[in-house]
Amino acid sequence: MKTPCAICGNTEFREVTTQYIYQRHEQLMVVEDVPALACTNCGEKYFDIKTLKDIEARFQDIYQHGKPPTEQRAVPFERWGSCGRWGESVELFSVSSSSADSNPPVPVWVNWKI
Numbered sequence: 576m577k578t579p580c581a582i583c584g585n586t587e588f589r590e591v592t593t594q595y596i597y598q599r600h601e602q603l604m605v606v607e608d609v610p611a612l613a614c615t616n617c618g619e620k621y622f623d624i625k626t627l628k629d630i631e632a633r634f635q636d637i638y639q640h641g642k643p644p645t646e647q648r649a650v651p652f653e654r655w656g657s658c659g660r661w662g663e664s665v666e667l668f669s670v671s672s673s674s675a676d677s678n679p680p681v682p683v684w685v686n687w688k689i
């Protein structure tokens with residue numbers, strides 16, 4: 576028995592790889608080619624808990640243990656909102672089409688398959 580999509584209730588999913596943006600406070604990590612399941616109806620993506628824990632471990636390796644990321648790209652990010660998560664206020668970022676934000680954080684990038 577499959578868990579239905581939380582957005583639309585569909586139970587069909589397909590395996591995809593996608594870009595995952597992990598963020599905590601002003602620190603951003605972009606992971607390329609992360610395996611996920613996508614709802615075939617609405618496209619909402621789901622990651623399993625093991626994948627998410629792995630991403631968090633990589634984030635901590637880089638930001639707390641000084642491990643070099645695959646690369647660091649000065650891609651402009653901009654704030655587009657914030658939300659309350661885990662009892663703290665989290666800034667939300669997206670890749671910016673302009674450089675409107677005067678002081679955007681510089682994300683680190685890693686490839687999933689390393």
Ligand SMILES: [Zn+2]
Pocket residue numbers: 580581582583584585614615616617618619
């Ligand atoms: Zn769906």
